[in-house]
Amino acid sequence: MRRFILRENIKHFHELLKNEQDPVSQDLLIKMLAEAQHELSRLESIWLWTCPKGAVPFEVGAAVEAALDAIIERSKADFGSVQLWNDDTQGLHLIAHRNFDTALAEQFALIRDGVGTTCEAAMISRAEVIIEDVEKELGLEALLSWTRPAGIRAIHTTPIFDRHGKFIGVFSTQYCAPRSLAPAQRRRNGDHAEYLGAILERTR
Template sequence: MQRFILRQNIHLYEAKLSTVPTEGERTILEAMLAASREELVFLEQLWRLLWPELDARPSFVSQIEDILDRAVAAHGADFGSCQIWNDVDGSLALFAQCNFDRQYATKFAHIRDGDGTSCEAAIKGLKAVCIEDLEHDNDYPNLHGWARDRDIRSITSIPIMSPAGKGIGVYSLHYRNPHALSSVECLLISAYRPQFAAVFEGILGR
């Protein structure tokens, strides 16, 4: 949604500029347009800063964003994120997100060993990690303050694995209310995880 809103704002500002506004209006619109474009580039291409050597064509990025958006909707989640595993420095780099803002993208751009997040635990254990209610969680204290600030109560992180069983990424679903994985959602994970994996395999050249 955040990406969608920014794109809509850009189209709106461009349309208004084409109507030849007054000089004062033009200055304001140009500033708003530049800010929206800069924010969109940051949200969509942060991975270029985190892992500049990674060769990800625009089509790959669009595919991951589309899969993530569909997974968030199918699970009834409020937010989503997807990270790719960087073998070079042993970290998870944020590749796509759904409904988060720049502050989130900055804070969780790079997940390293010892950061104490559910996505770190998922890539290490190669199994889904579900925090049903962060208000009653004792295992991930590093997430509590951040989640409370964004009214997030539950997070599920799912490892993305290659056909050989190697962890190549993680996607996470975030909920505003306490949430436990149902049997139906486990089937959804089985459907979406290989879709993420197929694109990441193409990006990583495997």
């Protein structure tokens, strides 16, 4: 669940608690409020750790999160992420993700050359990297160390460019089952990358 949705839920739970008289319902709302606050705290800690290094304003990060949610829904993916290139650190910084646990978020907080990820491959090739089934592709031992624990079988990674054609990041969708990329989805990924590029240009 995204941070901005959690914030709205927390506000809603507080309002409900003000007017709720039934003790059982109050206990349930208090439990739901505590869970939402805990999850928001976890996501905020990851955000504060990764995004200042990528120099991403809060409003840009929120817009990227909303765009990623839409991409995930349209592609019916199980996971997703957006990473922004930073010239100073010479790496890709994780600025938005969906369904990553803390371990995955920490692992992909900063990607540099030589780590063998699809993000790195898309950065180098400046082209989409499509892995239909990580279990059947050769030479992907580095990926298997994290895809197997997460239950990921397919990865689609698309580079993001600004309006001048400069590489500025990547977005990825991950799937729990083998997944090819149909021509229509490839075109949509191009549209998604263009839209994300327009948002991320605001960090430049």
